Amino acid sequence: MSSILSSLKSPAELRAMSLDSLKELAGEIRARIIEVVGRNGGHLASNLGVVELTIALHYVFDFLHDRLLWDVGHQAYVHKLLTGRNERFDQLRKAGGPSGFPSIEESPYDLFNVGHAGTAIATAVGMARGLSRQQSDARVVALVGDASIVNGVAFEGLNQAGLLRRQLLVILNDNSMGIAPTQGGFAEYLAKFRVSPMYEDIKRKSQRVLSQVPLIGKAAVDALAHLKEGIKSAVSPHQIFEQLGFIYIGPTDGHDLEHLIELLRLVRDTQHPVLLHVHTEKGRGADFAVAEPCKFHSPSPFKVEGCRVEIQSGGRSFTAAFADALIDVARNDPRVLALTAAMPDGTGLNKFQTVFPDRYLDGGIAESGTVDMAAGMCKTGLRPVCAIYSTFLQRAFDQVFQEVALQGLPVIFCMDRAGLVGSDGPVHHGFLDVAYLRGMPRMVLLAPADEPEIGAALRLALKLDVPSAIRYPRDKVPEPILAPGESAVPEFILGRSRLLRDGDDATILAYGALCRNALDAAELLGADGFEVRVVNARFAKPIDPDMVIAALQGGRPVVTVEDHSLAGGFGSAVLETAQELGLPTTRLVRLGLPVDRFIPHGSRAGQLAECGLDAAGIADAVRRGLSREDSPSESSRIPLRTAAARPMSGVRTA
């Protein structure tokens, strides 16, 4: 029973609590998180690591007035528990329940719905500048991780922050882990000081300073400078941050609640950018999470029984299938290597790494740099495969354009988490990749429908002399699909679709994993006496023109299906091709994600159903098409639909 936590009505109440009560609260919070994540899944170890830090922050600051920005969005569970979402926390990541990331829709304590990392400092600088311009003394705090601070956008933020002559606190939460062990020279630099002997020094010295120094103004700045000078002789990581313009404090123990509160009070009103370097232990408070923090970063629902932990597996994923397929092609082609941007487990490349350790590269939370490295390696004749989630590849969009597409370099992008992602919600849906890649000349876009097609897609991509991008969802692979007459899955041929099921009443053109739903829809329609053709498009670029002609020239209903936005995606590509070929399109309907709203977090199955992309939804769309009158002149007299006449939902004009 969580007595302190459940009776906490506002973070302001923390200030009336004793240190012992705060520590008890920390224990309750840990238990609550372990319990709920154990049922619902979510991000475990990183949240356990910031319990004391989050409590201390809410103790010292009033974040209804002050501003708290999360760089690592999935670390905000403790924050949510303290700010009114404890009661609903059992519904974490479930439809209608709290999101797994900060959510402006839920609470005024949440300012930006973020999940991509690296952006909090620059955003905080913007807020600080905006507040200054409006003569507000509200304090701004950005909580950043050691792995995300090496992201390029974070560096741009640091570069700007150093110019401020105002309060701005950047807390560097250093657990040396990020998602996987932190990468790069900067990480090595930070790592040197994790076991710094001056750890205890800072505690003593800051206490001495605290007792002597007023908390605002020049004196505080000077006192802090003094503190810094005093520890300069020891090996200290302050240089880079100081040279960028920060006052640097630390490193300090991020689990020492009392000390954290002291330090935060010390720096709270300093009118100068301050970087507070804090060491925490990822997974603190749950032995299994500490022992294997990578595995428990974002566990599917698991059970904890004493020391025994059981992860409930969910069948064979596209991720696992991709991992094996890549290992397979790499065996046959020594030029192949694999790159990730800090996501070896999520992309399945952890397995590749064990088989081909010297053909694996982790660029860290730096998608742009990773893509450019891949381009450079490709230029030397190698065949790099970049495994980056669809939504994270957005960070490298211009590098895909300039270093890859513009040069025509045959880098292969494998985008996991394409489409609706379930409980991670809008900040992670990969719903734009077809639209943002399609306009790049010499870019081939493919999507496998099942496990055998992943390997086939990779094999084709390797034959190309241009870049390509392969997409697949966070989901289980279906049973391998074979069309009547096929003894094996045919190889991919550039720009050629694949007929899965024939029929004359209507056609479903499906792109990617939703082929399975399309086939299921055809079964449902078959039971109603309709014979529906199902085509696996295989390519969103180039579109197979024969596929489009065959579908449309008979005047029968056609439905396109994609796990992607309806703006500029696969269905739009089909439509464009139809228009270019002069084919009628009045029988064409496109299914996909809406263009005017974000699909909230929940189960992926629920989200697909919401968008009409489940078998029932697809079948319904076909039925509607079949029931419509088959007369072009009639359709042109269709009155203006009210929905279309309204401007975008959710947009108001002042």
Next chain:
Amino acid sequence: MSSILSSLKSPAELRAMSLDSLKELAGEIRARIIEVVGRNGGHLASNLGVVELTIALHYVFDFLHDRLLWDVGHQAYVHKLLTGRNERFDQLRKAGGPSGFPSIEESPYDLFNVGHAGTAIATAVGMARGLSRQQSDARVVALVGDASIVNGVAFEGLNQAGLLRRQLLVILNDNSMGIAPTQGGFAEYLAKFRVSPMYEDIKRKSQRVLSQVPLIGKAAVDALAHLKEGIKSAVSPHQIFEQLGFIYIGPTDGHDLEHLIELLRLVRDTQHPVLLHVHTEKGRGADFAVAEPCKFHSPSPFKVEGCRVEIQSGGRSFTAAFADALIDVARNDPRVLALTAAMPDGTGLNKFQTVFPDRYLDGGIAESGTVDMAAGMCKTGLRPVCAIYSTFLQRAFDQVFQEVALQGLPVIFCMDRAGLVGSDGPVHHGFLDVAYLRGMPRMVLLAPADEPEIGAALRLALKLDVPSAIRYPRDKVPEPILAPGESAVPEFILGRSRLLRDGDDATILAYGALCRNALDAAELLGADGFEVRVVNARFAKPIDPDMVIAALQGGRPVVTVEDHSLAGGFGSAVLETAQELGLPTTRLVRLGLPVDRFIPHGSRAGQLAECGLDAAGIADAVRRGLSREDSPSESSRIPLRTAAARPMSGVRTA
């Protein structure tokens, strides 16, 4: 007469030349660049600044074997002159002539066609890794500017480079200028050392070291370390780079040819990442370019007569019109402020800065950080306007998605250089913005057709409570357009198009500046007896459904016109709307940029004509539509066009 330059057949010949001859060559190169840029336009001051450096690089390295990567693509004129493009240099930036950026199509000495800055280090790391894996000892050199090294992608590259145990040379060309004065804490840090007293020290010390030290292997590394130790006492900027894992050398005089050659020889074979910090003077060798380097960064053709310089102006640009329109709205709304990412002159914000210096912010070559700062400021209630070229906004794509669109923050993006950009070519065409922005829920996309519409678009954008993006080209504004019956340009209404010219024979739906070409096309068609309706769409999102219905339901030809890719752009949005409304689309034709090739550099007018977007091309498209038989059943029997049946041009399967 350029005798040395014109007889130079290969950079290898440099090694046989005396120092005096090399200096003479440098002078000839400067004169050649000034002469050609004076006629053709292009980037002047930055190229003048790297004459000695480029000569020294080609003297010491053999870049057919070794690899040279340019971070600042427009600084490669000297390089081009030395590598076989002197003869054709008079055609610089002209159709068919050398590009203003490195070009793999022109020469094996050019590796990446780049123009966006910040990417060379990460790409170089990739090449270095790829070469190592293939046991090649080819050396890799990346030439980076002080302004671009603060870009986030550059930082990601530095972070990765520090891990290499192989040769990699990063040359930091520091002129403290970038495009405009370099921004940020890092710049201030670098600036401290520009007048370092140890400037002369390094020269003396390196000479001493050079005379003692073998040029490869551990001894060289140690010698360099020694050098570094020796100058540690002086104020020196080595720390950040060393802490990232580099051996740091410098700063040194980038115009001292002899010394540069010495230093490059010293570090050429060091099997460790080295950062060579070089000071140069932007515009060196042309007084007017030194005095006003910002003005002469990229001048339109100008005339040089002794000391008198005349810039040939080209009429009132969209840029200038935007600048005044923004000043106007800012006068009326104190919440408005303007941000640029290192492009105050190119965006016109230099003028805004003089009027509202405290409402102007330059984030440096850091589009991501700049957009995030804008988001942060917007969150505090301000109304930031981000003026970032369409192609450069690609760098901030994910920040536009996450910090802006996902939060529904009403940041306003003003994208200059939208569409075909003329002589800067494919690395700068802004041909993807509609496609990459359209799928973001709550994003409004607008395009003004002339000067009055810029202000009107801004005024609407300010009324919105969601983000918006306004696009306009690098071109002259047309005469203000008024439709019959209009006494003034009507205000923008969300999702409402504007009829410019009426007619019953066909309809042209134009988005943005090409409205002028559409009207001119209508005039041409009028002379042939056709009355063509011209609609200014004003919005690519949300599309005006009435506009689409009116155009298509009569069964008359419709042509959409956009300065943008045909994949997922304005025309596709019209097509999608038509399909959603059940309207026939067989009479619809879309004009825009091709999806399977890049449009080469040349004149913007020529490029528009090549894409059929000039008045004649648009009129032809309408004529073709008028001459086609008006029977849907006929059109559905149109045989498979050979072009559509072919996979993408330029893509081969091995």
